[in-house]
Amino acid sequence: MITTLDHTIKEYIQHALEEAKQTNQSVIVSRIKEVDAIDPLHFFASGEEIYLGERFFWSTPTADFTMVGLGNEFVLENENRTPERFQKIEKEWKRFNKKVIADHKKQVGTGPLLFGGFSFDPMKEKDVLWEAFAEAKFVLPTNMLTVFKDKTYITINKLITPMDNLDTCIKHFEQVGEQEFTLFPYQIDCEKGNEFASIELKTTEWVEAVQRATADIRASEIDKVVLAREVHLEFTEKIDPYQVVGRLQKEQPTSFIFEFENGLQHFVGATPERLIKKEENQVLSTCLAGSIKRGKTKSEDKLLGNELLHDDKNLIEHDIVVKMIKDAFEHCCFEVSAPEAPALLKTNNIQHLYTPVKGFAKNGHTLLSMVERLHPTPALGGFPKEKAIEKIRELEPMHRGWYAAPVGWIDHEDNGEFVVAIRSGLIEGNRAALFAGCGIVEESDPESEYFETKMKLKPMLSALGGVENE
Ligand SMILES: C=C(O[C@H]1C=CC=C(C(=O)O)[C@@H]1O)C(=O)O
Ligand SMILES: [Mg+2]
Known part of the structure; x- marks a missing residue:
């Protein structure tokens, strides 16, 4: 399913790209849409083919707030072995100019955000099991579902770099229509146990x-x-x-x-x-x-x-x-x-x-x-x-x-x-x-x-x- 972006969104993206070029700094553009209800696990599963290895799932007690991320639009990670690993993530995240396009009033947990975590003890020598995990790793999801109480939102993020061209940026937002996620036929069998x-x-x-x-x-x-x-x-x-x-x-x-x-x-x-x-x-x-x-x-x-x-x-x-x-x-x-x-x-x-x-x-x-x-x-x-x-x-x-x-x-x-x-x-x-x-x-x-x-x-x-x- 391809959604066609209306004129104002295109203009918005164009401004972001111009800004990226002028300042020589990447800009994050985040488009948030309120949509009809989507089951978070189905959304998660719908990313299997394209985004396997780049997904996250998060829900709070009683599941009144759920977020699912598909795709790493970009990754911030470091192997700092000092407390600087926390500050470094914060500093890098703040560095980006972020532009939000939304058709509803602000909802926490939508728009540009990082999801990730830290290791317990960065001073401990790495072992094989955890070798691939950085001491700090956070991702900006390409697509994200947020369910808060009875409302459902989809956020699409794009890191617009000074080298990008307008058509590819517009396509990025057009191609990911929320419909695609609802149609995924995955059946989750929670009863079946593993042997x-x-x-x-x-x-x-x-x-x-x-x-x-x-x-x-x-x-x-x-x-x-x-x-x-x-x-x-x-x-x-x-x-x-x-x-x-x-x-x-x-x-x-x-x-x-x-x-x-x-x-x-x-x-x-x-x-x-x-x-x-x-x-x-x-x-x-x-x-x-x-x-x-x-x-x-x-x-x-x-x-x-x-x-x-x-x-x-x-x-x-x-x-x-x-x-x-x-x-x-x-x-x-x-x-x-x-x-x-x-x-x-x-x-x-x-x-x-x-x-x-x-x-x-x-x-x-x-x-x-x-x-x-x-x-x-x-x-x-x-x-x-x-x-x-x-x-x-x-x-x-x-x-x-x-x-x-x-x-x-x-x-x-x-x-x-x-x-x-x-x-x-x-x-x-x-x-x-x-x-x-x-x-x-x-x-x-x-x-x-x-x-x-x-x-x-x-x-x-x-x-x-x-x-x-x-
Ligand atoms: C360290 C764990 O639990 C902590 C959290 C709650 C209760 C705990 C306890 O009673 O020992 C632990 O401090 C764990 O579940 O691996
Ligand atoms: Mg105890």
Whole structure:
């Protein structure tokens, strides 16, 4: 389906091209259209032929906000091993002049925006699994679907360079009519499970690492450290990414679902943990740490929740996170507020202690500067921050890559949202590596922490086809 651009849009593109030529700087032109409802998973699948390896999927809890990107119009990435990796993305993004053509009033999450993420620890030597993932990588999607409540939008982006010619630019916007995406006949079978061939658990090394960590905490080297383990799975057939995302959406409605394609590898997960959300100068973070299983009945579930709310070990684990996030907010926000005591946040497989922290960003404190300050919170790293990261490097028998690191989006007005990429896995062909970690404090018992990682692996295991024996 080819849409014909009307006169004013053509003129708009022409002006952008003239500007690019005059200033010798590329200009981003972003055309947003409100359209009839499109199913996000179908839109995602419709990009398979042309955009495989260059797609992303994002939805917030209860799926009231979903974004799907198809095609990398351009990529900003760096291998900086210092905090500069955050600033560099922000600086490069700000450098582009952005022009927005819209036929409706402004809607956050449409128009020019970057989607991507960072690695957990850029100082850790790369390993084979994560070799292709940069320390920071963000993409401007060529086509993007945004669904907010009952409204659906399509954004088409183009990086117009001084070398471009007008006809190709106009064609770019003409060729991608929203109709094409609705007609894709893909059927997503969320019921069908994958048949799994083998599983590698790496249990012993991890339990030993937890024992060493508790000894170091007792020796007052550190207050808390989060240690993670990985599980490797192999299936008899290629894993279907739509099935995984579809099942995560269905089974984890209280989590953020994310999928980021990096060539043949897909980093995917369902995390309940928001790192930061910024809308104008309003900012919101969540402290999520301290865990217990779900009950089999309503009353057992309630009892377990109450036990968690009063459990000293879990409260210590949680309070360390609240203190750090509040301190970070005090530095860059005014009117910082948080409830006195944690509440419960329940996902399908686990319940957590939960404290939201709110504030208003002071002038000059941008979304990525706050991501930099917060990462990693003690829910993913530990406390004190630098010592905890060193401990993880020393004790953890794996490479985290993008696991437990910030993944999310940022628009051209510094609005956006980042989560921490936990309850996640890296998928390639018929293989998956899944990750789960636990906050280790002085009172931690390796056996119960191991059990906790098993609960945290369940969302991804189930989405992959319901392997029960992990
Ligand atoms: C590090 C993970 O979870 C963190 C988030 C919530 C609760 C946690 C805990 O109770 O240990 C962890 O700090 C993970 O799921 O891999
Ligand atoms: Mg825990």
